[in-house]
Amino acid sequence: MFKPKLIVFDLDFTIWPLYSDAHVSPPFHIDDSGKVRDSRFAEVPVYKDTKKILSSLHSQGFKIGIASRSTDPEGANQLLSLYNFNQYISFKEIYPGSKVNHFKRLKADSGVQFSDMMFFDDENQNIMEVGGLGVHCVLVREEMTSDLVHKALEQFSKKQ
Numbered sequence: 001m002f003k004p005k006l007i008v009f010d011l012d013f014t015i016w017p018l019y020s021d022a023h024v025s026p027p028f029h030i031d032d033s034g035k036v037r038d039s040r041f042a043e044v045p046v047y048k049d050t051k052k053i054l055s056s057l058h059s060q061g062f063k064i065g066i067a068s069r070s071t072d073p074e075g076a077n078q079l080l081s082l083y084n085f086n087q088y089i090s091f092k093e094i095y096p097g098s099k100v101n102h103f104k105r106l107k108a109d110s111g112v113q114f115s116d117m118m119f120f121d122d123e124n125q126n127i128m129e130v131g132g133l134g135v136h137c138v139l140v141r142e143e144m145t146s147d148l149v150h151k152a153l154e155q156f157s158k159k160q
């Protein structure tokens with residue numbers, strides 16, 4: 001069964017249900033009950049399957065990357081750190097601009113060819129641009145779920 005060598009996730013509306021550079025106000029912190037909150041004490045959640053997906057893929061030996069166009073890389077990195085997601089992530093590209101740039105750097109840093117990468121994102125524009133490189137792209141219509149990842153891996157294995 002053919003598998004991707006690098007699985008890349010967008011952040012906003014893929015990993016968590018918000019724009020981390022617009023809907024919430026950094027800096028972020030963890031409250032007494034363990035919830036991540038912003039500077040106005042609003043809760044900053046992630047999708048319910050996110051941790052399960054990242055830890056499961058990581059334990060299966062997949063390399064994981066992040067490609068985000070966030071205008072606040074510091075805030076996004078702080079959230080990844082507070083949620084303890086960095087332990088699963090090998091490559092991070094977080095800055096504005098076309099995601100073609102993000103993926104060129106991911107390829108250079110990881111040594112993985114575009115055809116061996118899989119990418120999850122909620123925006124059609126990113127899917128079109130990155131898909132043009134030859135990356136197997138999956139549009140996230142609602143939210144990241146374990147089921148969506150499972151189906152995408154199945155599809156990838158058939159495509160080769």
Ligand SMILES: [Mg+2]
Nearest residue numbers: 010012013122
């Ligand atoms: Mg997004």
